[in-house]
Amino acid sequence: MIQWRLYVGRADNVNDMGSAPGKDSGRARVDSATSVSGPVVSLEGVKKSFGVGTLVETEVLHGIDIKLEKGEFASLIGPSGSGKSTLLNIIGLLDRPTSGKLFINGQDAAALDDAAITRLRGRTIGFIFQAHYLLSAFTALENVMMPILLERSRPDDAMRDTAKELLEKVGLTKWQDNLSANMSGGQQQRVAIARALALKPSLVLADEPTGNLDTQATKSVFNLMREISASSGTTFLLVTHNLNLARQCDRTIELLDGRVEANQKSSLGKQGTAGTDFVADSH
Ligand SMILES: Nc1ncnc2c1ncn2[C@@H]1O[C@H](COP(=O)(O)OP(=O)(O)OP(=O)(O)O)[C@@H](O)[C@H]1O
Numbered sequence: 001m002i003q004w005r006l007y008v009g010r011a012d013n014v015n016d017m018g019s020a021p022g023k024d025s026g027r028a029r030v031d032s033a034t035s036v037s038g039p040v041v042s043l044e045g046v047k048k049s050f051g052v053g054t055l056v057e058t059e060v061l062h063g064i065d066i067k068l069e070k071g072e073f074a075s076l077i078g079p080s081g082s083g084k085s086t087l088l089n090i091i092g093l094l095d096r097p098t099s100g101k102l103f104i105n106g107q108d109a110a111a112l113d114d115a116a117i118t119r120l121r122g123r124t125i126g127f128i129f130q131a132h133y134l135l136s137a138f139t140a141l142e143n144v145m146m147p148i149l150l151e152r153s154r155p156d157d158a159m160r161d162t163a164k165e166l167l168e169k170v171g172l173t174k175w176q177d178n179l180s181a182n183m184s185g186g187q188q189q190r191v192a193i194a195r196a197l198a199l200k201p202s203l204v205l206a207d208e209p210t211g212n213l214d215t216q217a218t219k220s221v222f223n224l225m226r227e228i229s230a231s232s233g234t235t236f237l238l239v240t241h242n243l244n245l246a247r248q249c250d251r252t253i254e255l256l257d258g259r260v261e262a263n264q265k266s267s268l269g270k271q272g273t274a275g276t277d278f279v280a281d282s283h
């Protein structure tokens with residue numbers, strides 16, 4: 001099992017970052033992944049428009065209500081253009097809703113200034129994008145260590161061990177000292193997945209993380225994320241066009257034209273078949 005010893009005692013209690021001052025305003029050393037009760041993610045009537053105040057203002061999310069509990073492993077599906085990435089960016093505190101409420105670990109995002117949003121995002125959320133955004137001049141191992149380095153400022157053996165274990169989990173031990181620029185697209189994406197998990201976030205948002213992987217790698221990466229979620233209580237929201245993956249998640253949320261078309265626990269039933277894409281899309 002992955003040892004998260006670097007993380008324990010690192011994160012400040014996310015409750016410290018709210019707008020309400022009070023007795024908890026000291027910087028308690030509490031693991032944010034386990035210290036907060038209630039939903040990890042809660043959206044109430046979230047709307048998002050682009051081009052606000054212009055002639056081409058367009059509303060692309062029309063009032064989204066979603067809750068994700070601690071440890072839930074959920075998928076977000078829907079046709080191309082239905083708003084999945086827009087929604088993920090809002091949940092990931094990369095963008096703000098035009099209206100509606102967003103709570104992350106009980107924190108009302110609207111009550112936080114930009115600095116507090118950045119802190120909450122850094123300590124709580126791991127991202128995996130379809131484009132990996134690795135630093136090409138660094139090795140796979142160094143890329144995975146990067147988020148920990150940014151927190152701890154100096155590399156040490158425990159940090160390296162954590163990164164090595166994550167790379168082993170994603171099947172890249174042999175390539176750990178390769179420059180990421182010299183790795184295949186699939187390998188680079190697996191490094192990005194390991195990197196997203198390096199700080200044991202309480203929430204991982206993944207936008208088509210297996211989109212570039214072959215069937216076997218898709219399975220192993222999906223199982224890895226599942227295992228991490230189960231063993232550490234990490235909540236996952238996974239955007240995918242692959243119904244076979246979606247139906248293996250605890251919950252499937254389906255978007256259609258910026259609205260939640262379906263939100264159901266356990267599975268999609270018999271709609272999905274192995275390897276079937278959700279829709280023919282523009283990727
Ligand atoms: N920055 C932006 N400015 C204007 N419109 C945008 C912007 N970002 C997204 N949109 C629009 O919002 C809608 C939803 O886009 P989004 O990228 O969220 O879809 P998606 O479900 O992730 O699609 P895909 O499966 O192709 O990734 C689309 O109509 C898109 O053109």
Ligand SMILES: [Mg+2]
Nearest residue numbers: 084085086207
């Ligand atoms: Mg998208």
